[in-house]
Amino acid sequence: MSIDRSTVRIIGAGPTGALLAILLQRRGHTVELYEGRSDPRGVTADSGRSINLALADRGIHALQLAGVFQALHQALLPMRGRLIHHAEGGTSLQPYGQRPNELIYSISRHRLNQTLLDVAARQPGVSVHFEHRFEAAEFDERMALIRDLRQDRLIRVPMQPLLATDGAGSWMRRRMTMMQLIEAQETDLAHGYKELSIPADAAGRYKMAADALHIWPRGNYMLIALPNEDGSFTATLFLAKHGETSFESLTDKVAIEEFLSRSFPDARELMPDCIAEFQEHPVGFLGTVLAKPWHYRDMTALIGDSAHAIVPFHGQGMNCCFEDCVEFDGCMGRHTSWEGVFAEFGALRKPNTDAIGAMALDNYLEMRERVANPKFQLQQALSLELERRFPQRFIPRYSMVMFHHEIPYQTAQQRGTVQTQLLDELTSDGVASLADVDFKRAEREIHARLAPIS
Ligand SMILES: Cc1cc2nc3c(=O)[nH]c(=O)nc-3n(C[C@H](O)[C@H](O)[C@H](O)COP(=O)(O)OP(=O)(O)OC[C@H]3O[C@@H](n4cnc5c(N)ncnc54)[C@H](O)[C@@H]3O)c2cc1C
Structure with a gap:
């Protein structure tokens, strides 16, 4: 036919x-x-337009x-996880998945x-x-x-x-x-975006880990950076378009400098041209x-x-x-x-x-806020552990969306809702680490609430 x-x-x-x-x-x-x-x-x-994209x-x-x-x-740059740059200093890596092929790629x-x-x-x-x-x-x-x-x-x-x-x-x-x-x-979202650049060092090398998507989560706004082939990164600042701290309010050099240095001190050091870029680049919708x-x-x-x-x-x-x-x-x-x-x-x-x-x-909420929260980090670790123990029934929502084209988005969303409830239940009442999780209860609940993935 x-x-x-x-x-x-x-x-x-x-x-x-x-x-x-x-x-x-x-x-x-x-x-x-x-x-x-x-x-x-x-x-x-x-x-x-955004210079690079994540391909999954x-x-x-x-x-x-x-x-x-x-x-x-040849043009694909693998990213193994989110590298979080914490507000109080220091970084931590949150792997995207747990199998060698569970990567996403930055591409121009x-x-x-x-x-x-x-x-x-x-x-x-x-x-x-x-x-x-x-x-x-x-x-x-x-x-x-x-x-x-x-x-x-x-x-x-x-x-x-x-x-x-x-x-x-x-x-x-x-x-x-x-x-x-x-x-x-x-x-339209109340937030827009602006692109800034992190150039390669004098020898053409990356100034940060190249195999990760970098995130500076700051609650109501965030900066992210994806690697490019030439040793540079393209950073994208997501921020409110209007209001007290916004693209509209940040206009003069002093205010922009103060905002970037206070919010992202480590990134600011790697972005020599960011003040001029901030002033010249358009705000994307x-x-x-x-x-x-x-x-x-x-x-x-x-x-x-x-x-x-x-x-x-x-x-x-x-x-x-x-x-x-x-x-x-x-x-x-x-x-x-x-x-x-x-x-x-x-x-x-x-x-x-x-x-x-x-x-x-x-x-958006997850990237700019929740990733920095210890409870979220515990739930992420638990998701991966539950996937290891019950691979036919529990796959983290992020993984369903990014690594499983055979699972429709709608199924990922529906199963994701049930899984979030389960994770909340399993990490309530003083559960501070994976060692405290009641995995017998997890098994019972997963079998009762999540059918095997066909
Ligand atoms: C900041 C940002 C980051 C993103 N990051 C990612 C990412 O990491 N991963 C991902 O998967 N997606 C990402 N996206 C989304 C992705 O860019 C879009 O989903 C994708 O580009 C859509 O492709 P398209 O061909 O449908 O539309 P477009 O890419 O918009 O292409 C439309 C084309 O039509 C042309 N056109 C428009 N009007 C006319 C006309 N009247 N006559 C003739 N031609 C016309 C345009 O010139 C353009 O070439 C991102 C988007 C943004 C804004």
Whole structure:
């Protein structure tokens, strides 16, 4: 069973659009990819969007299925855990998992985009049109209007179909919402982010452990840093946009210096340019997008961030988008009409993207506050111990999300809720270390409340 081998148009050649083009071509479609920006290949990365991303099992699985992973392998920097920089000084490592493959990887966004585009553009039947911006859709006429920015002329392309992978600020989604074809909600977080850099030392070496994601949790705000290939780290400061200590209030050099030196003294010493960067770099927006449905008839569907942007605190946005592409590809194999593909895709995917959206929000509190709390650290250690003892029934929620692509996000969320209750119960009443935990009770409760993972 398969759909007509029609030409598929895609707007937005970010990670989702490029991966989707590769998978569509594999199914025999001719693909036209329209991207508003210029070709990122052969140019250096611009700042503004996050420079590096955490890639985990779901993303890796999708890249492997598409045959792209091998080309990226060299560029992956393994991170084994969170290295916490405590407010009172000192550091501690919280491993992400307990098996050798339970790692996440830092990868350059620019390198990833370039590689995906390279592979996509090499496929016969895939054409990529840079500096072509989608501007409007005429649903009655089944036509989309795309502006060729080089020649400043509008071209009309048929929507049979036109897939919208145009990111969190999707024009297609806003257009469909305005025309009341779908309902969508964009919720901005009260916090924004700013990127700062930790350069390599004079010999080009990393100034901190390179195999970890560094976190400076400070309650209402935090700094994180991920390694880059050239010995540097990109640090990201997450902070309230407005209020007493906020991006809005921190404007002059003295105040910025005082804030950074007081909050992150060890990081401040490693960031010689941070005051200028703080003043020059834009504040990035963070938010969650919820939309329903994700498609209109057989003409268009939202895929990736355009359908369900999430906050970045689980390092899953792009991983989730890659998983979308795999699910979409699976739906194409089961339907003879585009409307059928779109409807099944939305029905399968939405409960899972809602779940990761909620877990990503929850993880902000975990990263900026809970990781520094001794009770949380005990519960983390207990989670790993319970996984060792009952691997069929108890897998830490973080591990389900990051290392088990076969476990849907929604299942991870549901089981995670039960597990959190269990961990609370097992560490109450004066339990101060693993030696104090009643493992007989743990076994009874786990068997009663958590079915084996199929
Ligand atoms: C600070 C931050 C950190 C993050 N960290 C991680 C992480 O560690 N791990 C992770 O998995 N995810 C992370 N993410 C999320 C990740 O960046 C996104 O989920 C991912 O980029 C979404 O891919 P996309 O292709 O759907 O959208 P985008 O990456 O936004 O790509 C959309 C593309 O469409 C183009 N476009 C937009 N409008 C038009 C138009 N009108 N016409 C033509 N083209 C258009 C854009 O130029 C762009 O190329 C992070 C996000 C942020 C903000």
